[in-house]
Amino acid sequence: MNTLKFIRYGAWAVIAVIVFVAAALTLGWWQVDGPGRAQTSGGIEIKGLPQIGGPFTLVDHRGKTVTEKDFLGKPTLVFFGFTHCPEVCPTTLFEITTRFQKLGADADRLQVLFITADPERDTPEQMALYLQSFDPRIIGLSGTREQVDAAILAYKAFAKKSPTEDGGYTMDHTASVFLMDRNGRFSGLIDYHEQEAPALAKMRRLLAP
Amino acid sequence: MTRLSLEAGQLALRLHARIPTFSVAAPTSGTHASRNRRASLSLFAMLTIVTFADPGSAHDFKIGDIKIGHPWTRAPPGGAKVAGGYITIENTGAKPDRLIGGTLEASGKVELHEMSVTDGIMRMRELPAGVVVPAGGRVEMKPGGYHIMFFDLQRPLKQGEKVAGTLVFEGAGTVKVEFQVNAMGSPGAPDGHPH
Numbered sequence: 001m002n003t004l005k006f007i008r009y010g011a012w013a014v015i016a017v018i019v020f021v022a023a024a025l026t027l028g029w030w031q032v033d034g035p036g037r038a039q040t041s042g043g044i045e046i047k048g049l050p051q052i053g054g055p056f057t058l059v060d061h062r063g064k065t066v067t068e069k070d071f072l073g074k075p076t077l078v079f080f081g082f083t084h085c086p087e088v089c090p091t092t093l094f095e096i097t098t099r100f101q102k103l104g105a106d107a108d109r110l111q112v113l114f115i116t117a118d119p120e121r122d123t124p125e126q127m128a129l130y131l132q133s134f135d136p137r138i139i140g141l142s143g144t145r146e147q148v149d150a151a152i153l154a155y156k157a158f159a160k161k162s163p164t165e166d167g168g169y170t171m172d173h174t175a176s177v178f179l180m181d182r183n184g185r186f187s188g189l190i191d192y193h194e195q196e197a198p199a200l201a202k203m204r205r206l207l208a209p
Numbered sequence: 210m211t212r213l214s215l216e217a218g219q220l221a222l223r224l225h226a227r228i229p230t231f232s233v234a235a236p237t238s239g240t241h242a243s244r245n246r247r248a249s250l251s252l253f254a255m256l257t258i259v260t261f262a263d264p265g266s267a268h269d270f271k272i273g274d275i276k277i278g279h280p281w282t283r284a285p286p287g288g289a290k291v292a293g294g295y296i297t298i299e300n301t302g303a304k305p306d307r308l309i310g311g312t313l314e315a316s317g318k319v320e321l322h323e324m325s326v327t328d329g330i331m332r333m334r335e336l337p338a339g340v341v342v343p344a345g346g347r348v349e350m351k352p353g354g355y356h357i358m359f360f361d362l363q364r365p366l367k368q369g370e371k372v373a374g375t376l377v378f379e380g381a382g383t384v385k386v387e388f389q390v391n392a393m394g395s396p397g398a399p400d401g402h403p404h
């Protein structure tokens with residue numbers, strides 16, 4: 001009597017397992033290979049360059065509020081940094097300054113935006129003081145933390161405070177220069193380690209009609 | 210002049226200690242006995258050499274087994290409160306040593322940092338344990354890597370000037386140095402010394 005009961009329950013249990021496995025296999029097949037499979041198999045399709053750049057409202061180093069619309073019409077180099085930066089920022093701005101000299105009059109058709117990632121310390125006055133050491137055509141942009149964060153987000157850039165031992169901080173940040181065409185569309189990057197010749201060539205190409 | 214006074218200091222040391230084999234640069238002469246004698250002398254040696262280390266025209270500095278080549282920095286932009294310091298360190302001794310800090314006359318605070326640019330992002334990290342210089346080894350602190358970080362600059366550093374400072378080693382002690390201020394954007398060590 002008991003033995004038969006066990007066999008009966010056991011048989012039902014085996015059937016339940018078989019049904020579950022069969023259902024799982026069918027569902028899996030349906031989603032991966034069957035009629036339910038995603039229609040974009042074979043990778044993600046990207047048309048054109050990624051969406052980099054976008055709306056921002058910031059304050060320039062002369063104290064004037066500006067938006068991205070103020071810089072349309074001319075190709076633009078965009079660089080995120082901060083003035084408490086020992087190496088990458090002075091070097092990049094210095095290199096842009098020397099390339100502007102190499103470009104001569106053509107450089108007038110380019111714009112450079114140096115956007116601080118550290119608006120708490122980089123007031124428009126501090127940006128103005130800092131930029132005295134570089135090509136006067138370079139525009140410094142600061143603003144509130146929210147305004148700056150929105151610009152960083154628009155450019156899909158990275159900036160993060162990194163605390164130091166004594167309660168101060170330094171900034172980790174994107175060190176590449178964004179190249180934007182005259183319509184404000186992303187066109188490429190100059191890497192921090194880019195050689196001089198290709199970097200200059202990229203700036204010339206940005207100027208080409 | 211620096212070298213002469215240094216050698217005079219070492220000579221005085223040797224006479225005082227009556228150990229003819231004592232040498233600040235003897236990585237292979239490391240018998241236990243001589244090492245111990247050297248260790249017992251290290252405090253005295255440190256004091257003597259710091260006293261004699263007068264950074265003159267040669268832009269190299271030395272303390273104990275540690276040689277420091279061409280300390281330099283870059284003229285920072287207007288209003289900048291920070292600058293990076295760069296040096297080469299050579300350890301001619303038989304024991305590793307460690308750079309643990311320093312000072313700069315114009316700077317309120319000095320730290321040791323490592324900088325890197327990876328995947329387009331610049332990151333800077335403090336090196337709380339300092340920079341180890343292996344026995345017989347050499348460490349280059351140069352743009353793009355290890356550097357001495359000068360914070361709270363109290364005045365602008367002018368291109369061409371030499372700014373007094375010190376470097377502190379765990380073993381060798383404190384050595385007076387001078388940082389030469391190069392042009393902004395200068396790629397390497399001063400005056401065509403590609404170290």
